[in-house]
Amino acid sequence: MERTWIKYTLLVDRDIEETFVGEVLESPYTLGWVEPQIEILTTENGYDYAENTEGPVIVYLFEPIQDSREEHEARLRAYIGPWGEAVSVDQAEAVAEEHDSWREEFREVRVGDWWIAPSWTMSEELQQADNVLWIDPGAAFGTGYHGTTQDILKLLQEWTPRGKRVLDIGAGSGILSLFCVKNGAAKPVWAVDINPQSDYQIRVNGANNQLADEDVRILIGDASDPAVQAALPAEVDLILLNIGGDEDVEMLPVVDKHLAREGQVILSGIVEWNRDHVVAAYERAGFSLVAEKRSDEWVTVYMERGEVLA
Template identity: 65%
Template sequence: MENMWLKYTLLVEPEIEDLFVAEVLTSSYTLGWIEPQIEVLTTENGYDYAENTEGPLAGYLFEPQHDREEEHVARLKTYIQRWNGQVTIKDVELVAEENDSWKEEFREVKIGDWWVAPTWTDPAALESARHILWIDPGAAFGTGYHGTTQDILLFLQEMDLEGKQVIDVGAGSGILSLYCALNGAKHPVWAVDINPQSEYQVLVNATNNHLPDHAVQVIIGDASEDGVKSQLPDQADVILVNIGGDENVAMLPMITERMAPKGTLILSGIVEWNRDAVIALFEQAGFQVEKESQHDEWVTVVLKNIA
């Protein structure tokens, strides 16, 4: 007999999103995802995002059906009362259990000498793999599919990371941070991301890769802001920035402050139509382009600190 689940569409006020997510993750409900009201825009500086901050976010919760639908809904109404009207029920739908079919979207991918694979990968698919980075994306961005991630990972495989202090800005699910931690970089590797769910997923993936708890230090926030910047090490031998053209430029003060002499910077998330403008600013700050690659419209650049 097919198992049925209740899918709840909730409206969540933006100011309590983090609190809502943190509390739901410890509840009996299964959090699907939070869907912000964001529109992707193409600008002269790359891609930008327009967010409607006036309206609520859509959040999706799931639970298996054991009782009548009305009883489940009544319990959910009682549960969300703790948010004093800032979380409301928009829709309730009965859906068939998908089991693990969603996992089919996340498959193993070979990047240079390494495979990036979710933990549920069929062992037969990795029989010939010499090096495997186990990454479950969860609610944090980072599956290994995006060209920017792949190009940075290819460049990292050309580098000697032994004993190097690394800062990874835009860490997502931790692919680049964990690769560095596994390949000789000084522990901890510092992983920074604005997504609060990144911390949990990076730690899960560190465990998946048999790394100790201290291997990666996750910081949630904007690395260009003083409060976050102050938590980072005074100097880094390698800084990875995989966010976007304008965001890369916003990180320039932090990078120049924290980059060790002769240190290496890898920038990605740059689009081809603002490549020259971004690189010009970094060259003025004392960096020299050493290598470059392009994946579709996305440009990745390796720079050396020569200041």
């Protein structure tokens, strides 16, 4: 018989997010996931999104239905009561237990000479493959399905990261960082993301690929924040940026500060109508275009530091 659960959507002040989640993990409730509130924006370059850094984060809790709906909700309100206004219930709904059916949505994908696959994939072809990167979906962005991620992976196969010091900005699930480690990049590869869930997901995916925790150095925060920059290595040979065209340009000072004199940068998350703006900004900063890939409206460019244009 299929069980029914109550799915609670809570709004939690980000100042107490870590403490609240820690307590939930010790409670009778099942933690689903945590995500920021996202605002959809319309810009002159098309659609974009931005994280609402002022408002609360969204926390999803689950509880199997055993009593009346009213009794369940009364117990939840009593549980979150000590948190006062810092935690509130936005929504409660009954949902069917899904077991592992959601896993069917995530299947292996071939990218160049590599397979990207969830750790539970059992296909015979993958068991015999030499090049497999095991990436499980989670609360951090990056499963290998998006064209921008795939195009970066293709460029990394054409222009190997072997022996290079790598900085991955907007690392998400760690797919690019881990790929670089498995392809001979200097250790540690540095992974930066604003999403606190990235730390956990990168460690999970690192373990999936039999890599040590110290192979990837994870920093949570905005790479342009002085405190985060102070923790970064003084110099790297390759910087990966897959955060959006305008954001790639905004990150230019960070790239300029931390990239070696003859270093390379891969820029993605660029929509085709914003491509010239991004490339021109980097060319003015002394970069030259080496290679380019496109997937639908998305553009990914590989650039190398060269002579500054007059």
